[in-house]
Amino acid sequence: MSTFQQTDPVARPQSGTRAGFPFTAVVGSDDMALALVLCTVSPAIGGVLVRGEKGTAKSTMVRALAAIMPAQQVVDGCRFGCDPADPDPGCPDGPHHVTPGVERPARLVELPVGATEDRVIGSLDLQRVLGEGRTIFEPGLLAAANRGILYVDEVNLLHDHLVDLLLDAAAMGRSTVERDGISVTHAAQIMLVGTMNPEEGELRPQLLDRFGLTVEVAAPREPDLRAEVISRRLRFDADPVAFAQQYAASEQQLREQIVRARRALPAVVLGPQALTKIAAVCAGFDVDGMRADIVTARAAVAHAAWQGRDRVTRDDIRAAARLALPHRRRRNPFDAPGLDEDLLDELLGDDEPDTDPEPEPPEPDDPDGNDQGPDGNDQGPDGGQTASDGDDAPQRPDGDRSGMDQQPADRSSDDQGRQDHRGDQQPEDRLSEDQQGDDREDGDPSDESPAVVGRVAAAEKPYRTRLFTATGLGTGAAGRRSRALTSSGRVVRAADRFQRGDRVHLPGTVRAAARRGLDAGRLAVRGDDLRSAITEGRESNLVLLVVDASGSMAAKRRMEAVKTAALSLLLDAYQRRDRVCLITFAGRAADLALPPTSSVEVAARRLTDLPTGGRTPLAEGLLRATETVRIERIRDPRRRPLMILITDGRATAGPDPLDRAGRAADLVRAAGIQTVLIDCETGRFRMGLASRLAARIGASYTRVDEVAADTITGAVAEHRPHLGAA
Template identity: 55%
Template sequence: MTAAAARYPFSAVVGHDDLRLALVLNAVHPRIGGVLVRGEKGTAKSTVVRALAALLPAVDVVTGCRFGCAAGDPDPQCPDGPHTRVQGQNRPAQLVELPVGATEDRLIGSLDLERALTEGVRAFQPGLLAAAHRGVLYVDEVNLLHDHLVDLLLDAAAMGRAHIEREGVSVSHAASFLLVGTMNPEEGELRPQLLDRFGLTVQVSASREVATRTEVVRRRLAFEADPEGFADRWAEADADLAGSIAAARGRVESVVLPDSEVRRISALCASFDVDGMRADLVLARTAIAHAAWRGAEAVAEADVEVAARLALPHRRRRDPFDEPGMSEDQLQQAMSEAAEQADDGDQDPPDGPDDGGPDGDGPDGGGGPDGGGGRPPEDPSGPSGDSGSGAVPPEGDPDENGTAPKERSPAAPEPAFRARLLEVPGVGDGAPGRRSRSRSRTGRTVRSSTSDGSGIHLQSTLAAAAPHQVERGRTGPGLVLRGGDVRRAVREGREGNLVLFAVDASGSMAARERMSAVSGAVLSLLLDAYQRRDKVGVVTFRGEGAELALPPTNSVDVAAARMRGLRTGGRTPLADGLLKTRGVVRTERMRDPQRRPLLVLLTDGKATVPTGGSAGSGSRAAVDDALRAAGLLAGTGAASVVVDCESGAVRLGLAGRLAAAMGGSCLRLEELSADSVAGVVRAAQGGDARAA
């Protein structure tokens, strides 16, 4: 046995107590809803998850059933059924891994093309959801998985069944599994509605204790030197842990959830202002599992506290750019307030029968008091940032000759709004997303082709072969096919783009209301980019030059944090800003040639610093240099939008001239809201984006 083939023992993992507990609790009570493991690279996330499967109890399955039906209670809707004469076999619980590049067919299953073409019958080929039934489904880098696959995955996990309606096949089968996803937040976040679908979330990081890190290295090197011998040394500890999980599973249905703890759970969720009722149910199930794990007959306050620590942090996000998590002080304050609510409920129960239990876990219990508890203290580093009160000089544009202050504190951005769709024209081949049209392996089928496309277009293939069956001497039920009959499906979906923001942070933009509006607009566009799975970068220019404030990244929340701290003031090196943006576009095109760029320039169009920063050249030369730089930027072929931030009764219209030179479109700042103007905005007029 090699290190690559062996699984690292679960009991040998050093540290990561919360992660191991979250996995064990889900193994005890699978209806908790799975675990999302967030953490930096190299923290053994995958190692711990893969080790879990060996601890799960073996399962009895119907012999020959491809869907893993239980021998004692087979699924009456099983596609391989009905199982009238059941013969069972005992096998270990399966660990099924879903790779990032998986297709929808591989996940949910598809029509068995071989039998369809050779036997003329419709047969279903099961996917990974069927293989994971009654086991573990592990998704590494779940934040990089295509959104529509995540939706399918979480729907099946929530319902315990997979429903397939496609290609003339209608199938439903059981799909109950322990879902575990891992992700590195630096590579991009999950959408909040997908975060909420995971029952528990754990943040992992490498220990900074020298003794702990030393022990991790020792054990890993020992495992790599002798995987089998290392596993044998930990076999007894793993066996004891597996026995404890099986015993806790047997107790979980008999654990009592007192009304006082139901009220405590409801008060906690109300205190943290979570959306919906999923958090309440997850807390209840997790507390029950923890009580069963420690061998108790009833849920206690300590069980609820453990459940809250695992189930609430990722549900506190009120904004997609908020950092998940909560401090220990916030949890303890909320627990204290929830205790008061629970005590009040014991003394003065609500009117009406106590039959409001939302599901069958534990005894029925009424809801907590309306609005119970106060909210925990807000994180001082929350999304609003420094309001700038008392630190911002009086409003008005500074003197461009440099006599005014060179820098201003950031003003609080205006509230975000629903942004209009800025779309790159034409059809691309970029990464899956939700912005621009693209050729895709997973989108809707628009036509068939003999040359391009992905996958077989079954209807067109059969139609091409059907007229030639007599001359080909067909005698049986199957079609006689030739290579020329095959038609491929041409699909069209949506792609994510590189959205590069170039933000004028000079003194001419530094009036408090104007920069507040610009910051709010950029945050709105960043939110839109987050939802559409774009890669984003930020270039800012002010003073004597431009800088790449944020290299292009998938972590859009980092870009939002940079924009909230944007300082303004000084002269306007517009040409340098455009040239810097051009350099970023060219560099990114070499790194990722399939991802099409969309440039969003936010400026009033004024320029006071020519290329190179010569102070005495005058604004006319600076404007001419900016227009020449805009022409060079147009030569990259990138689609562009200029957002005109000029205000006041007299307007020079310089932003429109820039847009014309860049070959893009020009929008007023107030036109970025999707609610103000109906329809879709295309980033460049006509045809495909030009090639560099």
């Protein structure tokens, strides 16, 4: 048995003493269940992305999907799971002949967030290379997931180099391995399923678009539903086998319905009117490209087959659009996914595409006018049995419906009430220069509250910044910012020793063995000859935005420019995979508005809603930033920080504020925090406090005569390369 077979990471139906949580036992996740079932019926849809808060059974439901997926036929002995009816002509284990094959359970392969590139795409089988002297390819997770599901929990935390591999496989349906002297290509027809918590950061747009469908899940708010969730979980924990047996019938019924829907799928008619309707919906929502139209059409056909219809109807298109379009409407990372269902209904209209002629009037012996079929069941508008009375719809053991075949109630648009970060502020919401004064503060000197709530300045539309990087060679987490020694990238040299889990530097290993000479006329490689490959890639940084939100920042609309620059830096940090932190100070205290995170969406909301007013506790802002860096260095000592301090240098809060600010600046310098100070002081007469503060901190200083967003961001980009290597 090969190493690959011994470590096969495939999720299968549980057996023995420990059973898995049943798919049909999950409460309150109807949209998620529907999306997973549609992709199981038609894998060509392209997979599902599940977004939601922690503790909402996302992973539980995805793992339970393996138990209800129909079994599949594979070529006996093929490690890549080729279909015996249509084997891959380029399979490394081939060539295969058309044979009956063997049956195996459907595969759901889990991809860990911390997986290495070798484990994903495959590599040399070192055991056989060193033992037999033969070059043998050991398949990876993409090969194991061929014709099955590849599941990534916390997909938004996946390293970029693994994201690139998934993009290639999802786009081409094949995986190509060119490394360590081997050249292999094999089929990788995967259905990608990912789960994520949006608070931990967003996905790259390229990977986001590769998911066919997306759903938002949240914990139910109804006490009865929450009580039912608790009851089922406790019963499962007490006796998993007995609990699974209670849902065995509903699981089998759901599995059979999926099989029927798969068989009916090729016969479902997608008529010209339905196609036009799908195109009108996608165009009406202004989605990019044509992938949305294709995915919506495939999902509508699968939904019709799932409902037992032979023709796509308006309801099928609506259900498909609700799942296929929300994540394709985003224009930048600050936009939350969502779909205006009122607009969807308006675009769909009231007419049914490709419907049959009007039915004949009811027979005289039907006084109620019900349209019934030969068996007395109510019929749908296309003559098929409706979902409400269909015998094929899966039932829960307690009599409740699973909800996967039901249309959810209309919800209010996610777009309504959403903050527009482009900053269309009304003139009456802005302070005039006469009201502001040059450096007038809004706060009352006698006010002892931590912060004074003032006016909220609006930001303009964020823009693209220059690429700025840290000098030297760091060792931080993989990202897209600065040069660093990372676990992925181009090989630059061989290490002097090898550690378990490292990538093998084959030429260096051979050279080390060759220095000992030949053994019995052949080159013998021992364990101490192994060398690790040193790879150079890109790292991410910790960017701390420390923003003065006191009353003096409201002068001459300073805060509008500051917010626009900060939002632009957040956008750049998202693209470069940085972690960001937002600290504001006003009144008499500093506020950690956003702890270090990868979620720029949350940072943008809090920055946009940031009020301006009160006195200036500069020392508190510097101390809070220093403490934040100290804690983050304990958590991740390799990540290099950069503090961007935006202030006019004034310190007016507390006793002897200038002296306290100076002592806080000394602490920042002693901590070795690289700082860029943006002087926002304006007016004809300047006090020069910010320049003196920068000198005391040892920060790069930039004076801005006219506060403009591009000026501030350009200054940051100009001074960012002065970062030293860690």
